[in-house]
Amino acid sequence: MAARATNLRRPPRLFLSARKSRRAASAGTGAAGSGLLSGAEGFTVHLGSFTEPANAEKYRARLAAAGEEAVVTAITMDGRRWYRVLSGRFNTRAAADAHGRELRRRGLIVDNGAYLVKPITGEN
Numbered sequence: 001m002a003a004r005a006t007n008l009r010r011p012p013r014l015f016l017s018a019r020k021s022r023r024a025a026s027a028g029t030g031a032a033g034s035g036l037l038s039g040a041e042g043f044t045v046h047l048g049s050f051t052e053p054a055n056a057e058k059y060r061a062r063l064a065a066a067g068e069e070a071v072v073t074a075i076t077m078d079g080r081r082w083y084r085v086l087s088g089r090f091n092t093r094a095a096a097d098a099h100g101r102e103l104r105r106r107g108l109i110v111d112n113g114a115y116l117v118k119p120i121t122g123e124n
Contacts, residue, residue, distance in 0.1 A: 043096035046116040047085045047109055056083035059110060063087060066108055086118075093117055 047063075047070065050056040056072045063070040063085070070087040087103065090096040100115040109115055 041091075042120045043090045043093050043117055044086045044120050045088050045096050045100045045103070046118050047087055047100075047103070048111070050083045050085070051080070053083045056085050059085050063108060066106065068103065068108065089120065 048056070048059055050059070053072070053074070060070045060072050068087055070085055073084050073086060075082050075084065088096060088099045090099065096117040100109075100117060103109050104113045104115065
């Protein structure tokens with residue numbers, strides 16, 4: 001019986017749920033007013049977290065220039081303010097993951113190409 005080859009270059013899929021202990025507030029930047037994250041159901045792709053709002057906005061603008069809608073949201077975690085860049089609203093986790101893979105293929109994900117698929121909650 002032949003062993004199945006595995007694709008070692010493919011990074012593991014990361015799925016995180018929002019933690020109730022985190023307090024979140026909208027930063028009011030990007031497309032936050034467009035309803036991208038409004039509603040109680042669905043999934044989004046978390047593309048990056050920044051400690052400086054200008055860096056998060058710069059990344060959001062880079063995505064917008066490539067035709068991708070994204071928002072910047074702000075959270076306070078362990079006493080530190082973070083600015084998250086989120087892209088898309090999808091009905092299924094699989095659709096959100098496909099979006100993340102496409103953004104990676106297009107070279108639109110910062111750092112090492114990692115992204116998170118997250119349920120949309122009031123804490124995004």
